[in-house]
Amino acid sequence: MAHGSETNQLTEPEFVAGNGLLHRRALLGRGIVFAGAVSTGLGAVTAAAAEPLSDAPWSLNVGTPIPAYQTPSRFEAHVVRTRDNPDNVPRNSRARTPHQMLKGIITPNGLHFTICHGGVPDIDPAQHRLVIHGLVRRPLVYTVEALDRYPMVSRIGFVECGGNSAPLFSNQPIQADVQALHGLTSCSEWTGVLLSTLLEETGIDPKAKWMIAEGADSPHLSRSVPVAKGLDDAMIAMYQNGERIQPGQGYPMRLWLPGYEGNMNVKYLRRIKLTEEPAMSYYESRTYSQILPNGKAYRFYFLQEVKSFISSPSPGLKLKEPGYYEITGVAYSGTGRIAKVMVSADGGKSWGEAALQAPILPKAFTRFRMPWRWNGGPAILQSRAWDEGGNAQPTRAQFVALRGETTKPPAVTDFPSQHFNAITSWAVDAKGDLRHVYA
Amino acid sequence: MSMRKVALCSAVLFALTVGALAAETPNLGKPIDPKDIAPWDISIMPDGTGLPPGSGTPAQGAPIFAQKCAACHGDKGTGGIAASVTAGPSRATLDGGKTIANFWPYATTVFDFIRRAMPYNRPHSLTDQEVYALTAYLLSLNNLIGPNDVMNAQTLPKVKMPNRDNFIIRFPERI
Numbered sequence: 001m002a003h004g005s006e007t008n009q010l011t012e013p014e015f016v017a018g019n020g021l022l023h024r025r026a027l028l029g030r031g032i033v034f035a036g037a038v039s040t041g042l043g044a045v046t047a048a049a050a051e052p053l054s055d056a057p058w059s060l061n062v063g064t065p066i067p068a069y070q071t072p073s074r075f076e077a078h079v080v081r082t083r084d085n086p087d088n089v090p091r092n093s094r095a096r097t098p099h100q101m102l103k104g105i106i107t108p109n110g111l112h113f114t115i116c117h118g119g120v121p122d123i124d125p126a127q128h129r130l131v132i133h134g135l136v137r138r139p140l141v142y143t144v145e146a147l148d149r150y151p152m153v154s155r156i157g158f159v160e161c162g163g164n165s166a167p168l169f170s171n172q173p174i175q176a177d178v179q180a181l182h183g184l185t186s187c188s189e190w191t192g193v194l195l196s197t198l199l200e201e202t203g204i205d206p207k208a209k210w211m212i213a214e215g216a217d218s219p220h221l222s223r224s225v226p227v228a229k230g231l232d233d234a235m236i237a238m239y240q241n242g243e244r245i246q247p248g249q250g251y252p253m254r255l256w257l258p259g260y261e262g263n264m265n266v267k268y269l270r271r272i273k274l275t276e277e278p279a280m281s282y283y284e285s286r287t288y289s290q291i292l293p294n295g296k297a298y299r300f301y302f303l304q305e306v307k308s309f310i311s312s313p314s315p316g317l318k319l320k321e322p323g324y325y326e327i328t329g330v331a332y333s334g335t336g337r338i339a340k341v342m343v344s345a346d347g348g349k350s351w352g353e354a355a356l357q358a359p360i361l362p363k364a365f366t367r368f369r370m371p372w373r374w375n376g377g378p379a380i381l382q383s384r385a386w387d388e389g390g391n392a393q394p395t396r397a398q399f400v401a402l403r404g405e406t407t408k409p410p411a412v413t414d415f416p417s418q419h420f421n422a423i424t425s426w427a428v429d430a431k432g433d434l435r436h437v438y439a
Numbered sequence: 440m441s442m443r444k445v446a447l448c449s450a451v452l453f454a455l456t457v458g459a460l461a462a463e464t465p466n467l468g469k470p471i472d473p474k475d476i477a478p479w480d481i482s483i484m485p486d487g488t489g490l491p492p493g494s495g496t497p498a499q500g501a502p503i504f505a506q507k508c509a510a511c512h513g514d515k516g517t518g519g520i521a522a523s524v525t526a527g528p529s530r531a532t533l534d535g536g537k538t539i540a541n542f543w544p545y546a547t548t549v550f551d552f553i554r555r556a557m558p559y560n561r562p563h564s565l566t567d568q569e570v571y572a573l574t575a576y577l578l579s580l581n582n583l584i585g586p587n588d589v590m591n592a593q594t595l596p597k598v599k600m601p602n603r604d605n606f607i608i609r610f611p612e613r614i
Binding site: 089090091117118131132133138139140141142146147149150151169197198200201202209212214218219220221222226228229270271273275277279280281282285286289291292295296297298299300301302303404405406407408410414416417 | 464466467469470471473476479480481482483485486511520521532533534535537542543544545547548551552555556559560563602605606607608609610613
């Protein structure tokens with residue numbers, strides 16, 4: 001810092017909201033963040049000199065052979081999904097994405113969330129078939145090999161379980177990390193054949209309003225989807241981030257309905273039947289119908305509405321010392337692009353606008369970033385998103401007034417209801433520990 | 440997409456394929472006779488479309504349940520490692536308690552789900568006759584039919600489900 005007096009004259013930290021939120025301009029390379037710390041004394045840390053540098057063993061010895069299919073460093077072995085049914089007992093099984101340890105918008109394939117209702121099937125693509133029938137001019141059967149010759153499109157987008165974030169329906173905040181609370185959403189580049197291309201070949205009887213999509217897995221999971229969605233942007237997805245879709249995502253093909261409830265994105269897709277009416281399958285008429293406080297229930301919710309959460313800092317990621325941190329997370333909306341994300345460090349009393357990392361794509365994760373100088377005192381971190389349609393992510397109070405909450409805390413793995421998209425709050429204490437709160 | 444737009448799209452597509460057969464798509468799908476689709480065409484509609492021949496009563500279902508279902512769903516359906524399938528509370532809340540009696544809108548869904556997904560470890564192993572009997576047994580556990588009522592393709596869709604009219608379409612414009 002020999003030239004400190006010169007750099008300090010450039011700029012002072014520019015606070016945009018209470019409790020240390022800095023203007024997002026700080027992320028644009030203007031250099032205020034570190035220069036300002038010393039001059040204003042806002043950071044309690046004075047930089048101690050670094051240790052002398054020396055060579056470690058890996059710099060003095062030849063490394064290992066290159067593997068055919070690489071996996072992350074052994075030092076990243078803790079970055080894994082959490083599984084709620086590792087022994088595959090006869091019930092649903094889920095694996096959740098560790099958002100607290102990811103920084104981009106693409107979920108690595110090995111970390112994409114998975115829910116299976118009868119284990120992961122081991123499907124031979126040479127024997128897999130997709131049949132489209134019902135109210136069509138002519139029913140057709142497609143092989144994987146045939147579909148691989150079709151014109152394809154690639155789109156980046158999220159898939160979110162309708163039950164993601166369900167622990168936030170608890171009447172008291174459940175102490176869990178972002179992976180446990182929000183780990184049933186992920187985002188990938190999906191490549192495949194637009195369903196409209198195949199429906200053009202089968203023809204559609206004008207009477208058809210619905211299509212029943214069904215999987216080749218053991219429960220033959222089945223959901224009814226409006227034909228309107230099928231003709232809009234539905235895809236027979238066969239590739240995930242460039243490689244063949246993972247077994248946990250529906251190998252060799254899944255129905256991808258951008259922005260719609262995960263369960264409708266039928267994996268291991270083998271049949272699409274066009275009909276006049278919905279089938280009222282188990283998952284649409286029971287599981288994914290949401291009880292309301294007045295005793296009625298929503299049906300055909302479909303849409304994953306505008307939402308965001310802070311992935312870092314978050315519970316489990318301790319702030320080791322006061323000073324500069326980047327508050328970051330993801331925002332997404334089933335109706336289109338994210339327009340704006342606001343961040344608060346004082347529990348919603350004041351807000352600053354976060355920087356949105358390009359690309360900002362429709363129905364996809366958008367990474368937001370907010371520079372923050374933690375003063376070592378209590379803070380409550382929140383993010384709130386708006387989409388390009390003007391839809392605002394609700395506060396929890398607004399949300400619960402409409403959708404209800406439990407009367408006692410459920411297990412963190414329970415699903416009291418679905419389609420929770422309200423604001424999440426992380427409280428920071430003076431030790432730098434974070435916990436989940438309602439604020 | 441509005442209903443009108445959908446109808447229009449559908450009509451256009453239909454006309455297109457009837458006329459000049461989709462010249463710009465690869466056309467690598469193979470035509471198939473509906474009777475060859477039958478083994479996969481397992482969806483049962485709320486009006487009973489798709490229900491197979493056969494029938495069953497609660498009395499016939501009880502021993503099948505004890506043998507093939509109780510290990511997970513408990514003795515007489517009172518719950519085990521899998522959910523209870525009995526009547527339960529009068530109303531479901533966010534604390535739980537969705538049952539066939541207080542929540543499921545259509546009895547056909549019971550048949551459809553058992554046949555496609557149960558028993559968990561051996562789905563598709565039950566005969567249609569057994570599925571009718573188990574469906575009847577569950578409906579009687581939920582006090583929706585009498586102990587001697589016969590469930591078949593005609594009677595099952597007519598079972599009165601108390602919660603049927605309690606649903607609100609969340610986004611009607613998306614259908």
